[in-house]
Amino acid sequence: MRKVSITSLLSALVGLGAVALVAFPSQAESLQLELGKHGPRLKLLPDCDPNYDDCDFRRDDWRDRRHSRGCTEDRALDKAERMGIRRARIESIGRREITVRGRQYGDRVRVTFGTERGCPILDRE
Missing domain, CATH: 3.10.450 (Nuclear Transport Factor 2; Chain: A,)
Structure with missing residues (x-):
């Protein structure tokens, strides 16, 4: 009986962990991982709904910086x-x-x- 209760408790924990992972993928859009010469850095992006807001925070893109500088x-x-x-x-x-x-x-x-x-x-x- 003890073995059955431990197995069911572990399976419930695994199931809740899987639900927690599935429930939050949309919030990952507000985090950005940047790998640069100073090491990894997490950047929090502002919440923006393109249907209602002017979402210009993505203009600081690596392509824009690449073209704005001259020849290296x-x-x-x-x-x-x-x-x-x-x-x-x-x-x-x-x-x-x-x-x-x-x-x-x-x-x-x-x-x-x-x-x-x-x-x-x-x-x-």
Whole structure:
């Protein structure tokens, strides 16, 4: 009898735990986990009903930040590799330009990118 009561108590606890997990998934939208260079961070988002409120809190998205900044060293290296330049490396970084060196078709190549958005090609040698 004791074994039956323990089994039924454990099954009731498991069942209540499953109900608790199923009952609260809609509240998980108000929490956001951000993983950055300073470690993980939980962010509480405001409650917003798009039918009645102006929900602009999601505008601070990583895509917006990515496009608002100019060309970085990593983006210049990525663009050089997409252009077919192998073993690309940064030669110099200035306020208005980033110079990348590497090899293309066996020849040494130097490409200068602007620091504006989109990494425009300024010079190619």
